[in-house]
Amino acid sequence: MKKLILIFACSLLGCFQLVAQKTTKATFPDGSPITSWFTNNKKVSLAQLGKEYVITDFGVKQDSTLVQTALIQKTIDAAAEKGGGVIVIPKGTFMSGALFFKPKTHLYVSEGAVLKGSDNIADYPKMPSRMEGQSLDYFTALVNAYRVDGFTISGKGTIDGNGLHYWEAFWARRKENPNCTNLEVSRPRLVFIWQCNNVQVQDVKLHNSGFWTSHYYQCKNVKVLDVHIYSPYKPVKAPSTDAIDIDVCSNVLIKGCYMSVNDDAIALKGGKGPWADRVPNNGANTNIIIEDCEFGFCHSALTCGSEAIHNRNIIMRNCNVNEATRILWLKMRPDTPQLYEYITLENIKGQAHSLLYVKPWKQFFDLQGRTDVPLSYSDHVSLKNIEVKCDIFYDVAISEYDKLSNFSFENFTVESKNASIDKSVVKGFTLKNVKVNNKMID
Secondary structure: OHHHHHHHHHHHHHHHHHHHHHHHHOEOOOOOEOOHHHHOOOOOOHHHHOOEEEHHHHOOOOOOOOEOHHHHHHHHHHHHHOOOEEEEEOOEEEEEOOEEEOOOEEEEEOOOEEEEEOOOHHHOOEEEEEEOOEEEEEEOOOEEEEOOOOOEEEOOOEEEOOOHHHHHHHHHHHHHOOOOOHHHOOOOOOEEEEOOEEEEEEOOEEEOOOOOOEEEEOOEEEEEEOOEEEOOOOOOOOOOOOOEEEEOOEEEEEEOOEEEOOOEEEEEEOOOOOOHHHOOOOOEEEEEEEEOOEEOOEOEEEEEOOOOOEEEEEEEEEEEEEEEEEEEEEEEOOOOOEEEEEEEEEEEEEEEEEEEEEEEOOOOOOOOOOOOOOOEEEEEEEEEEEEEEEEEEEEEOOOOOEEEEEEEEEEEEEEEEEOOOOHHHEEEEEEEEEEEOOEEEO
16 A cells, blocks of 8 residues: 555656646746746637627628728727627628727628728828837828727638739839838838737738738737738739737737748837937837747748847747748847847748848948947847758858857757858857758857
């Protein structure tokens, strides 16, 4: 009997140790706990969203050529006036300009439905907004939510930006002036969500945006689940159609998404300029998890910058990358003080031109009269369990104003045309079981 009790006790101890091990693993790179919020991936159902307001019940016609912004907005307003509900886009194609969702309202795009953006910029009024790390008046998006806590976008339909006209206008302007900025050509985003907490975007297709595809600014607790995001890179390139822009946000989960765009897939932003860290509207991105995603063509799967001042506790894991120019891009902007810290990539497979790309980002450099150049830092960057083919696996060339520290590579199986690595540019560089072109490096 004593023997059985001893065996049982030992079994319990083993279980406790296993639980403890699992618990210790559930941390962000800086050691802070990952809360259960990140493991709850339950989808919101249509029935949970309250009364259904089908746009065709409010006079909207199934006509893909008719801009019906006013009638669709009338549907949203009616729901808001009666305490909230879900605006349903039924099967068919419906064109609109900028729509503004109100507190306690939601958007549901039915399977087979297309909410199509107008290609006339006049249908997107200018308002106080946020673009490229600046607070300014700018054109609204197709879907806008300002201070709508609990806002959801769901359904298996498509929100289509109808962006060809805007792309062509941009390239025509770039041909006239190769140094033109993104903001010189008037283009709307597809989705802009500002100061909203507890947001969930799931299952929908976000396609063909005129500018950034989805932009989350000053939000907390955002989940993007199983969303298909696409814009083309040929025959006409869709310029600056970032899939997901995270801008001064905390607690973000991006899971099970497909992203293929003609710019960065996921970009972490937060402000730019020589005094950007002193501007109240700027700030950090913290506690971001990207997992179980697939990346098609993009300039980078995950990018810090080019308008960012502080990114902390960033995890990208269990992802496949194909056709990416870069997998992790740290844009070191010499006119902006930056701190990128506690960034971990793990269990990444696929192919890209560069695995890790860290270089100064000098486009539109402007110290605005500041006499010294602000320093930028990247610290505690970890890549582990990496299995990729690339042209350059370590594409790092920094300036005197960039400080890199505490990088680690672990469990690499990499094929690379250029296998060279200069560890001297990083203060504290650890390599463990790193195999490049079938040769161990240290």
